[in-house]
Amino acid sequence: MNIEDTRITLVEKQQYHTFAYGGQVPGPLFYVDEGDELTVNVNNMTALPHTIHWHGMLQRGTWRNDGVPGVTQTAIEPGDSFTYKFTAEPSGTFWYHCHVNVNEHVTLRGMFGPFIVRPKKPTALEKSVTKDFILMLSDWESEYAEKPGFGGVPGGVYNYFTINGKSYPETQPLRVNKGDVVRLRFIGAGDLVHSIHLHGHVMKIAFKDGFPLANPISGDTVSISPGERYDVIFTADNPGRWMIHDHVDTHTMNGNRPMGGIMSVLEYNEIKNNDTWYDWKDRKFQPDFYYEESLKKGPGIYTNEVFKGQAIQ
Template sequence: MNPRAQRSFVSVALFAGLALGVAASAGAYALASSLRSESESGAPASDRASLERVLAEAEVRPTGQTRRFELAVQGTGWELLPGVRTGAITFNGTVPGPTIRVTEGDTVEIDVTNRLAEPTSIHWHGLHVPNDQDGVAGVTQDPIGPGETFTYRFVAPHAGTFMYHAHGDRSREQIDRGLYAPFIIDPHGADPIAADREYVLALQGWMIGDGTDGMAGMDAMSMDYDYFTINGKAFPATEPIDVDEGELVRLRFINPSQTTHPMHLHGTDMAVFAKDGEPLPEAQRLNTLPIQQGETYDVVFRADNPGRWVLHCHDLHHASNAGLEPGGLILVVNVRARGEAPSPSPAEGSTIPSPTPGDTMAPGMTETPGMTPMPGMTH
């Protein structure tokens, strides 16, 4: 994380400055702004020339650097929260997999070894790569069979927030079991956003069912998700966001899941300035951000309201564990007042809600007392 930097400009100036900062970092911003200006001036905004300018690829200057990564696709036992475990399919044993972070123009080489008993392939979601590197089994490449290794090689395009995930005959189940991860491309030089802190938040749904054999025992198209996670963990096991008053905080959302998540922040507003790795023509101020399947968003918020707040999905089924609230897609945002000591863990003093007899229960899940409502958890 970047060191704390004190700033005194007001929120309105912040949001305007964000748009200008993004313009400096990506040619796509200027293209989109040009199109908007034409529309406002009365000139056609949908003629071919205007659309061609929007679709034009910004030139990426090669860095001459090669970044190498190794990924193992493997089955792993995974704990969503204490007492709730399931079988996951992972990159390198974690959910989400390791974040790949490079600079635009870097040459990227990624060795993917398949340790599953079934084929897989990996798609670089949102990245403009050569066709034979796109990772769609049966279309752009042969599947990576059990025990095989495939090397992907491409030049990282423009800066932005992206992701990578399975893409083959079994991709739906493999992604739903955790086979996804963030892919972040930084700009050349200093980041114009210059946030004081940054968090990557990956959203997912899980089908635990009755715990006998996890997703394998459920209808393949039911999408009957009963647990939801941020970075592989369900509340109250989610990691908090701990910040100091006055800091500018950047959140990178990725949604590899099969459902939409309207993410709502308490206590302050967010400014969304990029979508799917592309800067927006204007930053937009809001407190609830609907994130569709396959989308990524970049937002910032100013930590100007000290206290213990929550960020949660406003589809409240997604903010539960096996139907019991609170749970799932909730995390605590601790904003420390200047001079205040670090806050306690968000799970401190809380217990984990468990299904009553007859409800679904994940493998190894034990009965615990019902969870008391969390302070400030009003919708």
């Protein structure tokens, strides 16, 4: 996997210089089985040093693969390569990210991607799931969009907020059928807390940081802190179009404009999208925006053209 200087578009004309895994933000989906042995060859094609930390992996007997410069390895210098080898354990929703200058490289340069480990013994609740979506939440400072090597320090102002690297209305609807059992995997990839509220439904907060909760909590809002993962599961039993959004209201803006940021819509396929005033009436739907199509295929490494940026030479 290459780390590349890549320019992505968050929304409209707001672009950002990123250090992208595989040239995309988020990076490729790693979907593996619990106990799989992974070998990942990483090539640093940028002008700054990087690593990959496999967040949540226990690294039993493989601590030198934890991806922390000065602790488990030297950083991967520009033009150099490094090979990570480890066993995928435990199971659950995880992610990977750079551990060099995390304040900038992760928060502002898009150096993150989803890492899902399929359990050997799934719970009865997760066995019932028919639709599975990944939502990585992150924050951006437009002041440093074209200043790689800077930003992400105390006192900075975050003014763009994204799901999977895009701000509303450049995000995509989550499309379901009545009767679906839906799993939303929230990953806190940024630097702020995001309080996600789903209209019209009751969610079961069923997993924390990949681990099943003995007693899932019912609610309509869940807060995800930096680095945290929460998996929520609900039954699609209320056909309509329903907002899902960050209830930290300043996170639903694009710069100084409202109706943006961390927002999406739960769309039922049974409901026609022909209202002239609907924001997404004439927008082209892009499947797999939440890796929902990739997750259907079973374990593999999945790139995604939706997240590809423009290479910076």
